[in-house]
Amino acid sequence: MRTVVSALALLVAAGAAQAQIAGDKVRIGVMSDLSGVYESGAGMGSVEAVRMAVEEFGGKINGKPIEVLAGDHQNKPDTGVSIANRWYDVDKVDVIAELVNSAVAFAVLDVTKQKNKMVMLAGAGSADFTGKACAPGNSVHWVYDTYQLSASIAAAVPQLGKKWYFISADYAFGAALEAGLRPSLTKAGVEIVGAVKHPLSTQDFSSFVLQAQNSGADVIALNNGGDDTINGLKAIREFGLKAKVVGFGLDSPLSVKAMGLEVGQGAYNVSAWVNRDDAETKAWIAKFIERRKVFPGSFQVGVYSAVKHYLKAVEAANTTDTQKVIEKMRELPVRDIFTNDGYLRPDGRMVHSVALTQIKSPAESKGEWDLTKTVGLLKGDDVFRPIDQGGCPALK
Structure with a gap:
């Protein structure tokens, strides 16, 4: 079984801010289908979208560097669980984003709850993530659902x-x-x-x-x-x-x-993405096309939005503590190129x-x-x- 795990570290010199950030880094794992049926709508495009969100913060939060990891779950729940365990236990990842496949996402969410970490679901679509399987203290459902x-x-x-x-x-x-x-x-x-x-x-x-x-x-x-x-x-x-x-x-x-x-x-x-076709959106799309040579899809714009909002919350709360970050994400309105009317509910659903x-x-x-x-x-x-x-x- 092959697992593709690559990493991009956007590292800069730490500033003087005394951030309460675990391990003096913010680590984001982007887990998606990097080689299969869902790659074109998510995949490496989602990884690039997350990198773009990180770059908008200058690669750091309160002087602490942000690190982005990418993993291919191959649409296999056991592969997703293996990556999640390694990221949480060895690489000290704070949050896993994207996931795209609901079956994989359910399996990864179970691990996430055990580790008291966080997932941000972009491409995974089951409405059960905010229903009978909800975990609002450990997950947000960002883009769409069934x-x-x-x-x-x-x-x-x-x-x-x-x-x-x-x-x-x-x-x-x-x-x-x-x-x-x-x-x-x-x-x-x-x-x-x-x-x-x-x-x-x-x-x-x-x-x-x-x-x-x-x-x-x-x-x-x-x-x-x-x-x-x-x-x-x-x-x-x-x-x-x-x-x-x-x-x-x-x-x-x-x-x-x-x-x-x-x-x-x-x-x-x-x-799920209402393309407003304004100057900010056009500039973001142009940058994405320059890098990926394709127009972005809603999962890719959505995971960018989720990570950007997460980073805003980490910056405002000055911590990567899961519960404190989610609380701050609920307080902040979601305003970016993905949506101009979004808000995060207590059940983990981002409404837009x-x-x-x-x-x-x-x-x-x-x-x-x-x-x-x-x-x-x-x-x-x-x-x-x-x-x-x-x-x-x-x-x-």
């Missing part, structure tokens, strides 16, 4: 259609997303005419798509992510289905570009506005990365699960 995706899509039912078919990934994220969609869509008057599950990293979606075709669905929901969404959408186009497509993994600009607008055009997605987007046609696109358009904006309080409905045991 409840929010379901509520956002339910709000768009009038423009999508009333007969739906699900093609879902057969693991924690796909199951949670489908479980969240069913009641939300039913409440919106949708008839779910069929469903099928597929293994992670499926290459051939033909049998699943044929079943969707035979169902007579108006809308096909691809309840998966990464390359699975792309491969599913390609199969839908190859078979000439006329149904509208909602692809929850269409949030990676690199994947959409590689797939091509001819294939992707018209497909819908809920983007989201966008319903659609992939442009080739004729609509005006540039290399002009791939999607916003067709609706939704307030966070309207689409994230109300805190009193999550069932978070820590809040009882």
